[in-house]
Amino acid sequence: MTLNRILLIGGTGNLGTLILKHLLASPSNFTVSVLSRRSANTSHYPAAVKIVQVDDDYPPDQLTPAFSDTDVVISAISMMGMHHQPKFIDACVAAKVKRYIPTEFGLEDLPQWLLDLRPMFKTKHDVRDYLVSKESAGLSWTCVCCNVFFEMGIESGFFQFYWAQKRAVLLNDGELQWPATTLDTVAIAVVRVIEKEELTANKILLIQDFMTSQKEVLNEIEQRTGKWEVQKRELGPWLDEAKEKTRNGQNEELSKLTFAVAREAGDWAKREEYANALLDLPTKPFKKAIEQALEAH
Numbered sequence: 001m002t003l004n005r006i007l008l009i010g011g012t013g014n015l016g017t018l019i020l021k022h023l024l025a026s027p028s029n030f031t032v033s034v035l036s037r038r039s040a041n042t043s044h045y046p047a048a049v050k051i052v053q054v055d056d057d058y059p060p061d062q063l064t065p066a067f068s069d070t071d072v073v074i075s076a077i078s079m080m081g082m083h084h085q086p087k088f089i090d091a092c093v094a095a096k097v098k099r100y101i102p103t104e105f106g107l108e109d110l111p112q113w114l115l116d117l118r119p120m121f122k123t124k125h126d127v128r129d130y131l132v133s134k135e136s137a138g139l140s141w142t143c144v145c146c147n148v149f150f151e152m153g154i155e156s157g158f159f160q161f162y163w164a165q166k167r168a169v170l171l172n173d174g175e176l177q178w179p180a181t182t183l184d185t186v187a188i189a190v191v192r193v194i195e196k197e198e199l200t201a202n203k204i205l206l207i208q209d210f211m212t213s214q215k216e217v218l219n220e221i222e223q224r225t226g227k228w229e230v231q232k233r234e235l236g237p238w239l240d241e242a243k244e245k246t247r248n249g250q251n252e253e254l255s256k257l258t259f260a261v262a263r264e265a266g267d268w269a270k271r272e273e274y275a276n277a278l279l280d281l282p283t284k285p286f287k288k289a290i291e292q293a294l295e296a297h
């Protein structure tokens with residue numbers, strides 16, 4: 001294996017914390033560094049991890065030296081920091097990094113109406129294009145798409161479960177199934193991408209733990225927490241309303257647009273890019289994942 005020296009950006013995040021855990025647990029004996037914003041708290045990093053600090057706006061002249069002696073840069077940066085990625089990619093090329101794994105970890109298909117209404121997602125498209133343009137400069141890339149983070153989707157209201165009011169909004173009866181992935185599985189997939197470097201170069205890879213639906217998740221929630229108020233909405237008018245409110249500046253509606261796309265992702269297991277087998281990915285069954293996701297309730 002030639003990809004041994006790994007640098008992680010966003011190592012304090014929801015996903016980054018788990019990527020770091022699985023990098024350190026890997027039998028591949030990676031040398032692991034994290035790129036940390038100077039304002040970030042680094043006290044919880046284990047001693048085995050080298051901390052490389054840069055100013056909070058990731059200045060290019062600090063990135064290239066930070067990426068020296070690195071084979072792989074993983075970006076698990078927050079949505080708020082995604083726009084810094086072209087600078088990360090330029091620094092990878094300058095420092096002769098071999099693989100860049102961008103902040104993706106979500107939808108594979110980003111329809112034009114979503115890009116128009118949620119410009120932050122355009123960054124993901126632009127980064128994919130930019131990475132392709134850098135292949136000839138010696139930088140390979142891998143995008144990991146997991147559709148939705150399962151636990152966060154349940155807890156945050158993304159799947160339309162509003163915990164404070166015990167109210168669920170089911171779209172078209174809530175029966176449609178979509179791919180869902182637990183954070184732990186996403187993190188393991190990132191490590192496997194590096195371990196299987198030749199098979200994963202310059203590819204968009206689709207992964208999942210299972211497919212599920214709003215109805216299936218609601219049944220489990222109600223078994224544990226009692227009856228919920230259920231509102232049934234037709235997708236079309238519900239989505240039109242969310243689009244209109246977004247156009248009028250109501251940003252709290254943005255996640256509905258993303259969920260509308262995520263629930264239409266279809267059966268990834270039938271797609272050529274489906275990579276669970278290629279990555280030899282250990283998946284978590286629905287029952288186990290929901291048990292863990294609902295532990296606190």
Ligand SMILES: NC(=O)c1ccc[n+]([C@@H]2O[C@H](COP(=O)([O-])OP(=O)(O)OC[C@H]3O[C@@H](n4cnc5c(N)ncnc54)[C@H](OP(=O)(O)O)[C@@H]3O)[C@@H](O)[C@H]2O)c1
Nearest residue numbers: 010011012013014015037040077078079080081106148149
């Ligand atoms: N599929 C889904 O359902 C889903 C859901 C949520 C997120 N995602 C994807 O996964 C990626 C990672 O998500 P996450 O929830 O792990 O991210 P997160 O916890 O919000 O943030 C990750 C890290 O980004 C760094 N960072 C850099 N600039 C920042 C800024 N301006 N504000 C806040 N943090 C900043 C921080 O690390 P340092 O302190 O170390 O600098 C932070 O811990 C996202 O970008 C998104 O693409 C997918």
